[in-house]
Amino acid sequence: MSLTPNKVVCITGASRGIGRACALEFTKQCASGLILHYLGDAETEREVQSLKAEVQRLGTSAIVVPGDIADFETSEKIVAAGVEAFGRIDVLVSNVGICPFSDFLDMPLETWDRTRQVNLDGTFYIVQAAAQQMAKQTPQGGSLIAISSISGLLGGAQQCHYGPTKAAITNLMQNCAVALGKYGIRANAVLPGTVATDINKEDLKNEAKREYMVNRTLLGRLGTPEDIAGPVVFLASDLARYMTGSSIIVDGGSFVNFQ
Template sequence: MGLLDGKVLLVTGATAGIGRAVAIGAAKAGADVAINYLDGEGAAASVVAAIEAEGRRGVAIQGDVADRATATSFVDGAVAALGRVDVLVSNAGICPFHAFLDMPAETFERTMRVNLHGAYYMVQAAANRMVEQGQGGAIVAVSSISALVGGEFQTHYTPTKAGVHSLMQSAAIALGRYNIRCNSVLPGTILTDINKQDLSDPEKRAYMEKRVPLGRLGQPEDLVGPITFLASDMARYVTGAALLVDGGAYVNLQ
């Protein structure tokens, strides 16, 4: 039996990186999966094909999480296709690296709308559906080690990830009475499109790798196990928690 047998799981930002890995990993664990994506129909179709190759149902629903209406349309579309919502993984996020002093207002505001506002409305929409269903559920938000530490070129990004972490703590209190568990994962440096350009410098990448006690940067697949655990009934008494998935980077002071 898979840890997510019989569950319906929704993932935002799921055509690449962590979202893609989690969507496919959830199918391997027994879940039917609905994915949200902004663009790239071909990439979305390939994720659905991978889900179906595991013998599970999959559906891709397009929408910009920065638009509040997308949250409702994603949840409604997932229910129409798959019947219910048991788990939401709020993953969609952006990080256009930029210096602080001349940060364009549109860059700051777009990052806020996608990363924080988008997470808020997705969590709210999924939670309302779970309350209506009356059988509880699980919400896992992808925050970041950046919720706990700063970054010179991430002054717009780190506040959003701190906000996502805080949102899960407060939502855990608000939704506990409905048996809806809310937790966050805090990835360290994971090799995805979001930091591909930043890590294209061999010296920068070597430095980052040296900072990690486990000796390597993360892969999207490294998030599958932790998120699957938090989404599963194995974590039935875990809510309001934040799980670092960073190879030990946060605790390395030397």
């Protein structure tokens, strides 16, 4: 059984990591169209074009849209391009996030501002833009999924800027669930634990830190982007049709591992 047949899916930050894994899993689950957002620099353009070619080989139509998600106009452009290409948007995966690790006492204001602008402001912009389109599709509605983090539930010495944005994203989806249910729009959050992606590859080069993070899990390994893609696709599917306002922790058991 395919989980997302004939669904049009928009994914921000699709060129690598969790976003790319989600695009490939939606393709496997027979999504009919993908709107693949990427930052727009030369490296992410190469990556997203290779992703587009791969999903098209597998039979899923795709378009790519560049832009800095921290700019309000980018979200408008993403949604407009998706509607022009496919006529509708059924699923949004708001995935873009940054975490430039920094000590709190000497954190530059620019680091705080940029992290908030990308993670929180950018999520608000794209969620609002996608929801405005989905509301027009009533009673069909749609599914909004934001990638949050267990860092929004826990503390980290070098994440005093990152954690608050992720806590806010989780709460944003709860509030959106309340505001948008009457339009048939579901809003949920996925909270990954430590996943080996570009966002933390430098941090995890520290072998002691990496071993500590592995040992925090109950399954004895760090997460992969594919581990997150499965729950995301589930939330987008009709199997989750009665789920809204939910926050799903996907962390290999790190959060509950108190001892």
